[in-house]
Amino acid sequence: MVAEAPSVFEQIYRVVRCIPPGRVATYGQVARMAGMPRGARTVGWAMHSLPEGTDVPWHRVINARGTVHGPPGSHGALLQRLLLEEEGIAFDEQGRIDLERYGWCGLDWAERPGR
DNA sequence: CGTATGACGAGCC
DNA sequence: AGGCTCGCCATAC
Numbered sequence: 629m630v631a632e633a634p635s636v637f638e639q640i641y642r643v644v645r646c647i648p649p650g651r652v653a654t655y656g657q658v659a660r661m662a663g664m665p666r667g668a669r670t671v672g673w674a675m676h677s678l679p680e681g682t683d684v685p686w687h688r689v690i691n692a693r694g695t696v697h698g699p700p701g702s703h704g705a706l707l708q709r710l711l712l713e714e715e716g717i718a719f720d721e722q723g724r725i726d727l728e729r730y731g732w733c734g735l736d737w738a739e740r741p742g743r
Numbered sequence: 744c745g746t747a748t749g750a751c752g753a754g755c756c
Numbered sequence: 757a758g759g760c761t762c763g764c765c766a767t768a769c
Contacts, residue, residue: 636766655751659765666764668751673767675750689750697750704750748768755761 636662640674647688650716652725653732654692672697687711688732694725 643661647653659667675686687708690696696705700723709719717730 659751664765666752667766669749669764670751670766672750673748673765677767678750686750691750692752708750746769749766751765752763753761754763756759 636664636667636670637674637677639663640671641678641682641684644675644684644686644689647685647732649685649688650730651732652688652690652694652712652717652727652730654690654694654727656692657732658689668692685711688715690725692727694720694727695723 639662640658643658644653655668655671656665659665659671662671664670671689675684675689678684678686690708696708698705700706709723712725713719717725719725
């Protein structure tokens, strides 16, 4: 085919879409799977560029601290927390997620030849 | 082509 | 313990 758009955005979206429900991944983790071990910022930029009706579970993408972007009370932050709680993700008193528990287990997604 | 930005990460003070 | 700066990568202007 010809519609081959090697945009990192699409690559990132693809990875995010692979995040199973009830699981969360960090920007660095997604970036790493997308082929950019240091492109965490790029992932954030990709999420920022996401449209509203996107099929990308952006809410499952959080920072390495297990927190969401922006100050608590923001529309996006609140929505993200709501969506995650609905998937079974538990938030800490400080609004943090236990990456050790909910962190995405997608270990070999970056090296999986059949995926 | 060069500069500035951005929903990050890790290190340093 | 908390806050700030630098580094990295890609996009937008």
